[in-house]
Amino acid sequence: MSAFNAIGDEREIDRDEYTPGVEPQPTWCPGCGDFGVLKALKQALPEVGKTPEEVLTVTGIGCSGKLNSYLDTYGFHTIHGRSLPVARAAKLANPDLEVVAAGGDGDGYGIGGNHFIHSARENHDMTYIVFNNEIFGLTKGQTSPTSPKGHKSKTQPSGSAKTPLRPLSMSLNAGASYVARTAAVNPNQAKEIIKEAIEHDGFAHIDFLTQCPTWNKDARQYVPYIDVQESDDYDFDIHDRAEAAEMMRETEDVLNEGTVLTGRYYVEEDRPSYTQEKKAVGELPDQPLAERYFDDDTEWERSYDLLDRHK
Amino acid sequence: MSDDELIWRIAGGSGDGIDSTSQNFAKALMRSGLNVFTHRHYPSRIRGGHTYVEIRAAEHEVQSRGDGYNFLLALGDSFARNPQEEAYYGNEEIKPLSENLDELREGGVIIYDEGLVSEDDVEALNLDERAEENDWHVFPLDLRGLAKEHGREVMRNTAGVGATAALLDMDLEHIEDLMSDAMGGDVLEANLDILHEAYEDVNEEYEFEHDLRVPTGEHDTEQALLSGSNAIAYGAIDAGCRFIAGYPMTPWTDVFTILSQNFPDMGGISEQVEDEIAAAALAVGASHAGVKAMSGSSGGGFALMSEPLGLAEMTETPLVLVESMRAGPSTGMPTKPEQADLEHVLYTSQGDSQRVVFAPGNIEEAYEQTRLAFDIAWDYQIPVMLIYDQKLSGENKNVDVEFFDREPSPDLGSTLTEEELKEAAHDNSGKFKRFNYEDAEDGVAPRSLPGQKNGRYLATGNEHSPVGHISEDPDNRVAQMDRRLEKLEAIRTELNEERDSTQTYFGEEDAEYGIITWGSSQGAVEEAVDRLNADGHSVRGLSVSDMMPFPEQEVTAFLESVDEAMVVEMNASAQFRGLLQKELGRFGEKLTSLLKYNGNPFEPAEIVEGYEVNVAEEEREPTAQVRIEPAAGD
Numbered sequence: 001m002s003a004f005n006a007i008g009d010e011r012e013i014d015r016d017e018y019t020p021g022v023e024p025q026p027t028w029c030p031g032c033g034d035f036g037v038l039k040a041l042k043q044a045l046p047e048v049g050k051t052p053e054e055v056l057t058v059t060g061i062g063c064s065g066k067l068n069s070y071l072d073t074y075g076f077h078t079i080h081g082r083s084l085p086v087a088r089a090a091k092l093a094n095p096d097l098e099v100v101a102a103g104g105d106g107d108g109y110g111i112g113g114n115h116f117i118h119s120a121r122e123n124h125d126m127t128y129i130v131f132n133n134e135i136f137g138l139t140k141g142q143t144s145p146t147s148p149k150g151h152k153s154k155t156q157p158s159g160s161a162k163t164p165l166r167p168l169s170m171s172l173n174a175g176a177s178y179v180a181r182t183a184a185v186n187p188n189q190a191k192e193i194i195k196e197a198i199e200h201d202g203f204a205h206i207d208f209l210t211q212c213p214t215w216n217k218d219a220r221q222y223v224p225y226i227d228v229q230e231s232d233d234y235d236f237d238i239h240d241r242a243e244a245a246e247m248m249r250e251t252e253d254v255l256n257e258g259t260v261l262t263g264r265y266y267v268e269e270d271r272p273s274y275t276q277e278k279k280a281v282g283e284l285p286d287q288p289l290a291e292r293y294f295d296d297d298t299e300w301e302r303s304y305d306l307l308d309r310h311k
Numbered sequence: 312m313s314d315d316e317l318i319w320r321i322a323g324g325s326g327d328g329i330d331s332t333s334q335n336f337a338k339a340l341m342r343s344g345l346n347v348f349t350h351r352h353y354p355s356r357i358r359g360g361h362t363y364v365e366i367r368a369a370e371h372e373v374q375s376r377g378d379g380y381n382f383l384l385a386l387g388d389s390f391a392r393n394p395q396e397e398a399y400y401g402n403e404e405i406k407p408l409s410e411n412l413d414e415l416r417e418g419g420v421i422i423y424d425e426g427l428v429s430e431d432d433v434e435a436l437n438l439d440e441r442a443e444e445n446d447w448h449v450f451p452l453d454l455r456g457l458a459k460e461h462g463r464e465v466m467r468n469t470a471g472v473g474a475t476a477a478l479l480d481m482d483l484e485h486i487e488d489l490m491s492d493a494m495g496g497d498v499l500e501a502n503l504d505i506l507h508e509a510y511e512d513v514n515e516e517y518e519f520e521h522d523l524r525v526p527t528g529e530h531d532t533e534q535a536l537l538s539g540s541n542a543i544a545y546g547a548i549d550a551g552c553r554f555i556a557g558y559p560m561t562p563w564t565d566v567f568t569i570l571s572q573n574f575p576d577m578g579g580i581s582e583q584v585e586d587e588i589a590a591a592a593l594a595v596g597a598s599h600a601g602v603k604a605m606s607g608s609s610g611g612g613f614a615l616m617s618e619p620l621g622l623a624e625m626t627e628t629p630l631v632l633v634e635s636m637r638a639g640p641s642t643g644m645p646t647k648p649e650q651a652d653l654e655h656v657l658y659t660s661q662g663d664s665q666r667v668v669f670a671p672g673n674i675e676e677a678y679e680q681t682r683l684a685f686d687i688a689w690d691y692q693i694p695v696m697l698i699y700d701q702k703l704s705g706e707n708k709n710v711d712v713e714f715f716d717r718e719p720s721p722d723l724g725s726t727l728t729e730e731e732l733k734e735a736a737h738d739n740s741g742k743f744k745r746f747n748y749e750d751a752e753d754g755v756a757p758r759s760l761p762g763q764k765n766g767r768y769l770a771t772g773n774e775h776s777p778v779g780h781i782s783e784d785p786d787n788r789v790a791q792m793d794r795r796l797e798k799l800e801a802i803r804t805e806l807n808e809e810r811d812s813t814q815t816y817f818g819e820e821d822a823e824y825g826i827i828t829w830g831s832s833q834g835a836v837e838e839a840v841d842r843l844n845a846d847g848h849s850v851r852g853l854s855v856s857d858m859m860p861f862p863e864q865e866v867t868a869f870l871e872s873v874d875e876a877m878v879v880e881m882n883a884s885a886q887f888r889g890l891l892q893k894e895l896g897r898f899g900e901k902l903t904s905l906l907k908y909n910g911n912p913f914e915p916a917e918i919v920e921g922y923e924v925n926v927a928e929e930e931r932e933p934t935a936q937v938r939i940e941p942a943a944g945d
Contacts, residue, residue: 004762005729021740024780056600056761061772068769069781072742074761076599077771077781078592079622085589089596089604090761092580093554097600097762118585278580285578289553290601290760292578293723300719301577303545303678307712310535311338 003294006053007096013046020072027066033210033222034063034131036184037102038070041129043187044194045073050098058087060103060112062138064131064210067102081112084119084128088274091126094290095275098198102129106136109165110145120174120203125273127197127204132167133212141215148256164256167207168248168265172241177202177268179244181251181261183209183222189262196264202273209260228263238267315526316369318380319475321468322407324388326358332468333364334707335493336475338536339485340368341709344528347536348834349707350376350912355561355645358390361406370528373708374673374834378916381419381523382479383411384471386454387427389464405432412436418446420521422474424467426455448521450478450513457509462501469502473509478517479525483510533712539677539703539831540565542710543633544573546681547605551721552631553579554604556593558586560612561645562701563635567607587612591619591632598628599770601760603685603721607633607697610652611642614659620694621660626770627692627746627758627795629724631684636700638910647910648702650830651882653890656698657859663792665799667695668858672815672833674708680813680856682720687805689724691755691798698858700881702912703831725757732765742778743768748790749777754797803860813856814865818844822851824926825869825876827902829855829887832913836879839918850922855887861894870898875942877925879918883908885940899943909936 002008019042028034045055055073059065061080068075078086087101108116108130119128134151136142143156146167150159171179178200182190190208197204211221228234228247236243244266251261278284285292292298319336323329330351337347345368354360367377391403405428408421415421421442423433433451442449452474454467469490476483483506490502537545543566547555553574557567571581580597584590590606597604608616613634623630636652638644656668667687671677677699684695727735735757736744745768747756756777759766769779774791776782806813815833818826818840828836833854840852853869855862870876876898878888885904892899905921907913917935924933933939 003729004760006764006766007762009764020742022738053764053767054762058596066781069771072740072767074767075769075771075779076596076626077769077773078595079618079772082588082592082619082622085584085592086596086599089554089556089582089593090600092582093597093600093602093604094760094762114585115589118589283575284580287578289578289580290762292553293551293601293603293721294728298721300551300721301548302715302717302719303548304712304715304717306545306548306573307535307715310537310541311342311533311712 003291004094004096006051009051009054011051013049013051015042015046017052018042018045018072020070024069026070028063029214031213032063033133033184033212034067036187036190037129037131037208037210038067040187040190040194041071043191044198048195048198050198055098055100056090058083058090058099058101060107062104062107064102064104064107081107081110082115083107084112084115087126088119088124091124091275092284094288095125096288099126100129100198101126102131104137105130105132105134105146106144109167117170117174120171120176120205122274123175123177123202123271125201125203125275127194127206129206129208130167131210132207133210133216135212135216137212137215166249166252168252169245171205172245172248172266176205177271178204179266180264181207181209183225183260183262184211185221185223186225186262189227193264202268202271209262222260225260225262228261238264241266316367316377317382317479317523317525318365318367318377319382319384320363320365320380320411321384321386321471322361322363322411323386324358324390324403324407325353325356325360325362326390327386327388328465328468329362329364332472333366335486335489336472337366337707338489340366341534341536342485343482344530345369345526346371346373346528347707347709348373348376351705353646361388361403361410363407363411368526370526374837375915376912378914379414379416381416382475383415383419383421384475385411385421385423386467386471387424389427404428408433409436412441415445415447418522420478420523421447421449422452422471422478424454424471425451426453426467450474450517452513454509458505461504461508466502466505469505470509473506474513477510477513478519478521479523481525534709535712536707536709537674538565538705538707539674539699540569540705542674542677543681543697544569545715546678547631547685548573548577549717549719550603550682550685551719552603552605552685553577554594554597554602556582556584556590556606558584558590558608558612560609562637562704563607563609563612563633565704566633566635587615588619591616594630595619595623595628598630599761601723601726603689603723605631605633607635609635609637610639610655613652613655617659620666621662621664622772623694624660624664624666625772628770629688629692630694631688631697632694633697633699635704636698638908644910646701648700648831648912649882649908650700650832650880651884651886651908652698653858653886656696657890663796665693665796666859667693667802668698669695669813670698670830670856670858671703672830672854672856673703674710675714676813676856677703683810683813686720687802689722689726691753691802692725692758693798698830700831725755727757727759727766729764732759732763737765738778744777745779746775746791747777748794751794753801754794799860806857806862807864812865814862815854816852817841818851819849820851821872823849823874825873826850826852826879826918826922827855827876828879829858832879832881835913835915836918838915839922842915842919843922858890861890863894866891867895870895870901875901875903875926877903877905877922879905879913879921881907881912883938901942903942904940906938906940907936
């Protein structure tokens with residue numbers, strides 16, 4: 001008998017279940033790309049058969065961190081840059097949970113960059129959505145790790161001398177087994193990509209272009225966008241690491257020239273997730289550890305039985 | 312200093328097998344019926360460098376390393392990098408002999424490996440002259456040659472143990488048994504040969520003129536030899552902890568290693584991660600999902616945990632963190648003990664943050680307070696920290712096996728089941744009032760776990776409403792803050808009224824003078840207090856474990872009962888004395904400090920001397936490398 005009966009609950013799910021019945025209403029600015037992520041998630045989750053109480057949404061800090069204030073699942077709004085380690089552990093503690101982590105580009109590629117690299121490397125079975133608006137929004141418009149070179153802001157008054165970080169390439173090299181880019185202005189593609197990411201067994205990274213109409217007015221609103229899978233101009237195999245790498249590099253290069261490329265970039269289906277790898281070496285129990293505390297039949301091991309080596 | 316004890320020091324280079332040899336020798340002494348206590352001194356490097364382990368063994372109880380030592384087995388450093396005397400670090404090869412002479416007691420015994428250190432080098436030490444002055448008995452033995460002859464050079468430790476046993480008139484039976492447990496085949500055969508050969512050679516070749524012999528004793532019950540790190544790890548296991556995340560750092564790594572080795576067999580999870588921020592954040596995540604979880608580090612790594620710690624406090628996620636102190640600041644002296652992270656642990660993290668902090672004073676307390684830490688963390692949904700140090704982490708002591716014969720306590724405290732959640736308070740939209748201040752008892756609002764039906768809520772490091780929504784409403788803010796702060800008072804009340812005191816007292820009840828300490832300095836203070844009282848002084852000792860919430864009543868009663876008190880701690884800025892005065896708001900004129908921060912733990916004699924200089928008002932400075940801070944106004 002499970003102590004977590006929301007998990008695996010087979011029933012019809014209404015997408016309104018994901019909208020909080022009472023306050024709060026989103027505090028994002030009108031026209032903010034973050035609405036696009038929220039909407040896509042609310043559509044995707046019921047379509048993949050997930051109920052609100054079997055999903056744990058773990059966020060960082062920033063406008064994007066408020067995602068789980070407006071998405072009615074179990075939520076953990078953590079600290080700046082640290083959504084991934086919290087999310088990883090929750091997944092290990094109870095692998096039956098559906099874990100979605102999210103944060104901004106400063107959160108995930110800047111202050112939390114180390115966690116991003118290692119979470120991708122270890123291929124934790126979760127979805128990680130990075131709201132990439134190429135700016136620090138909530139702190140009022142400072143240059144971020146993905147801001148284009150030359151970007152002027154209050155903290156980079158002469159224009160940034162730094163080349164922007166390459167999120168897709170970094171993700172691929174670190175070891176993510178699903179890498180995609182979508183944009184808030186393309187809700188249908190966003191929903192489909194989120195569904196694929198959730199259903200993917202492994203670390204699924206979505207670089208989600210979310211326009212900031214308030215602090216990044218100079219930037220394009222990510223229109224027009226091109227879906228690399230639908231356009232005849234691009235032809236590459238998403239299962240081929242080298243071709244994916246090349247396509248990612250081009251995508252990152254042309255973004256700052258005004259061409260918005262989106263779509264699936266890399267999918268590695270047969271790579272075992274971290275949960276599987278850890279089970280394979282005998283360091284993760286078959287039964288979710290969180291269940292054990294509610295199982296009256298559990299015989300808890302005692303240190304008293306370990307003392308022979310000390311006698 | 313007592314004559315009926317052996318303090319055996321085995322010295323060599325890192326990598327010479329000092330640890331395993333001393334561990335087995337300590338066990339042999341324990342099995343023979345003695346009480347044992349070990350002290351480990353080592354440099355921060357993998358190979359070479361002067362390292363030693365001391366084993367104190369006596370029929371009576373031993374609570375500290377004791378004073379000095381009386382038997383040196385100087386193996387010489389076989390990994391020495393700079394055998395030339397003019398080299399920057401001096402001649403390292405002979406350091407296990409030369410560096411250890413100052414603390415050797417009169418009448419002591421020395422064995423050194425003449426197969427490794429050169430005759431000229433020994434001559435340069437004036438060893439003969441010093442031996443005569445101090446009545447030392449010196450046995451130059453070719454341990455390396457003997458080991459090579461019967462096995463391999465690395466087995467010279469075994470030759471040293473055989474020679475030690477001969478000189479101490481010690482039976483080889485327990486040593487043989489332990490060797491047979493640890494190895495087999497040709498390796499065992501060779502080692503046994505070397506052991507016996509060394510034993511017989513020494514007996515045949517030398518007339519013994521030294522008085523030192525192995526003490527004899529008897530244990531009424533079966534004993535186990537374990538370290539403070541073992542005790543913390545075992546306390547965690549018995550408390551139902553099955554998740555640990557960490558990043559290597561000396562000396563905390565010991566606890567991390569022990570649990571990582573044991574967890575796979577007991578369905579637990581260990582994660583070594585990218586940094587300490589992640590380590591603490593993983594423990595928070597696992598706890599949030601319903602598992603009893605812990606993390607830990609030493610000072611520098613703990614500095615990175617400040618923010619996840621604050622997150623756990625604000626989201627009321629149960630959590631246990633351990634902090635194993637080493638000498639700071641910054642990288643400091645990585646393998647040396649100090650008690651200088653107290654303020655770091657008490658006050659780190661922004662805002663009116665609050666946590667519980669225990670400082671166990673010995674191995675038994677380390678076990679018990681670890682269990683207490685988990686109980687309180689999961690009952691009150693608050694981070695609990697254990698602060699200890701390199702000394703307690705690595706020292707071994709024999710403990711009655713039956714001490715550990717206790718029921719495990721995996722209970723999740725104030726966590727609801729799905730059945731209970733049905734009846735719990737929800738808002739109009741069906742969200743669980745996880746942070747409900749209206750019905751909270753002792754500040755605790757019961758929690759749900761992700762995946763449970765009827766339990767969904769938002770955990771956030773922002774100030775939040777009862778269902779967890781971000782809120783800056785002033786009334787809610789005050790209600791939530793007051794509720795969280797209420798927990799510390801409730802915990803203090805529980806510790807006072809429902810639990811055995813974690814403070815430890817020794818000496819006379821109505822003494823004139825008090826000595827107060829905390830953490831791992833406890834054992835040395837205990838022995839010093841006993842010695843002072845035996846010498847006709849009137850002294851009572853108190854070792855405090857509850858750093859937060861502070862045991863105000865107990866410490867006040869103690870300080871009111873004595874005329875003056877000396878606070879003993881291993882740091883340079885009298886941090887615990889500062890805490891006493893902050894918490895109690897008085898007694899400044901009664902409190903002096905005895906501080907030691909040279910990288911070595913207190914010996915009881917240093918505390919006795921500190922008392923003499925401080926209280927008996929002798930007109931002299933202490934001879935030990937300690938500092939006395941006068942009372943306020945003095």
